[in-house]
Amino acid sequence: MKNVKGILFDIGGVLYVGESPVPGAVEAIEELQECYALRFVTNSTRRPPATIYAKLRRMGFTVEERQLFTALAAARQIVEEAGGRAVTILTEEAEKYFGELHCIETSSPFVVVGDAGENFNYPRLNRAFRTLMNGAKLIAAAKNRYFKDADGELSMDAGGFVTALEYAAGVEAAVVGKPSPEFFRQALHSMGLSAEEVIMVGDDIESDIAGAQAAGIRAVLVRTGKFRPKDLEGAIFPDAVIDSVADLPRLVEQNS
C-alpha cells in the first residue's frame, strides 16, 4: 500500500455493525484523519445523510459532514438537477428527504429505488412499474444484492427489486452508488486526488472491491460486516485483506 494520500471508507459493516462501532475503528479513523484525506462513501439509502452523520458522531467518530458521500444524496441530486419528479420506493425517512421532489409537475418523472425494507410491497412496486411503462427513467440509488441484517443473517437489499422493475418494464436502471465509477470519481474529485493515490476500504466484495478496482482505485477488504470466506473464492481479488478497519493504520503506515 505505497503512495496512499487518500482513503475512501464504506460505513456500515466497516466502521460499525448494527448499533456498535467495530472495536478500534473510532481510534483508527482519528489517527488516519491526521495524515490522510478521508471520505466516507456509502450505499446506505435507508436514511438521509444527516442521520448517518449524526450516528457516526454519536459513536465517537471524528468525521466532518462534507466528508460524507451517500448514494441517496447523489440520487436526489440527479432528479433535482434534471428538474424531474420523483416516484420513490424508499423508507419513510428517505422518502421525506425527497420532499417536494415528489410533487413537481413534469413530463420527465424518475423512479428512484433504494433499500426500502418493508416498503418493498406489491402496491408500491406496481405503481413504479406503471410509471416506468409510461416512460419514466429508473434510478437505482444502489443495487446491492444483500446486507447483513440486525439478526445477523443476510437479507435482500435494493438490488433484487431494481432488477424486478428492469425485467418487468424492459428498462435498464442507472446505478448511482457504488460500484458506479461516477460515484467514486465524485469522491476523488472532492479530495483533489487521482485514483492511484487513493485506496478504498469495504466489506462488499462487489460494490466496494470490484467497484473501486474498476475505477482504478486499490481496494482493501475487511473481514467484518457482510464479509464471508466465500467472497475470496470468486474472481475478485482485493489488493489486501485485513481483519477489521482497526488494522488499517498499520497497513498503510508500514508501507509508506
Next chain:
Amino acid sequence: MKNVKGILFDIGGVLYVGESPVPGAVEAIEELQECYALRFVTNSTRRPPATIYAKLRRMGFTVEERQLFTALAAARQIVEEAGGRAVTILTEEAEKYFGELHCIETSSPFVVVGDAGENFNYPRLNRAFRTLMNGAKLIAAAKNRYFKDADGELSMDAGGFVTALEYAAGVEAAVVGKPSPEFFRQALHSMGLSAEEVIMVGDDIESDIAGAQAAGIRAVLVRTGKFRPKDLEGAIFPDAVIDSVADLPRLVEQNS
C-alpha cells in the same frame, strides 16, 4: 395454417378477459373441439387447476379437465416427484394447493414462485431469499413480465420477482410454464402429435408466440388480452395475427 391437427390455447386474455368470455370464443371452441385435438396451456398461477376449469365451464366453454395444462400443476409435480419441501410465494389459494408439500422434512427444499399479487411482500421474499442462500432450488412456475389487470392497465407478474430472487441469491430459476419447451412438449405428448401438426394461440408475444416457435410450433397472436400494437414492432413475428380467438375457425379451415 396447413396441416393443423391440434391447437394449444392460452386461456386468460384469449378465451376470456377478466370475468367475461371473449365474444364468440365459446362458439369457436365448441366448433374446434369437433375436428381438432385441443389443449389449454396456461401460465396462470393464481388459482389451482380445478378453479380454472370451473371458471371455464361456468362461462360455457366445452372443455374437459384432462385438456388443461397449468404451470402451477407442473411446478407442484416437480416438487412432489423430487420428494422435496416447498417454500412458496403464491396466492393463498395456490398455497393451499401445495398443501402438505410445505411440511415435508427434507434436505432438498424448493422455492416456488408464481403470481402472488399482494403476497409479494418483503417478509415472504426475504424468507425465500434466505432459503435459496441455504441451497434451495428456485422454481418459477411462470416468469411473465406483466399481465392485464382488472383495471385494464398492465401490472407486474411473477417474472420480476423471480429475477429479484435470482439476482439477490445469485441463482438461476428453472422456469416451468411457457415459454419452457418442456411445458409445450408435455401438451404435445398428451395429444400424440408432433410440433409441426400443432398451432399455439396466445396474447403474450414472449411466452406464447416466441415460446411456441422455439418449440417448433406455429403461433397465432390474438389482439385481445395483454396485446399491444407495440408487440408487433419487435423481433418476434407471429405466423398469423387475428383480432380474437373467434376468428380462429376461419383461419384454420380456409387453409385446410
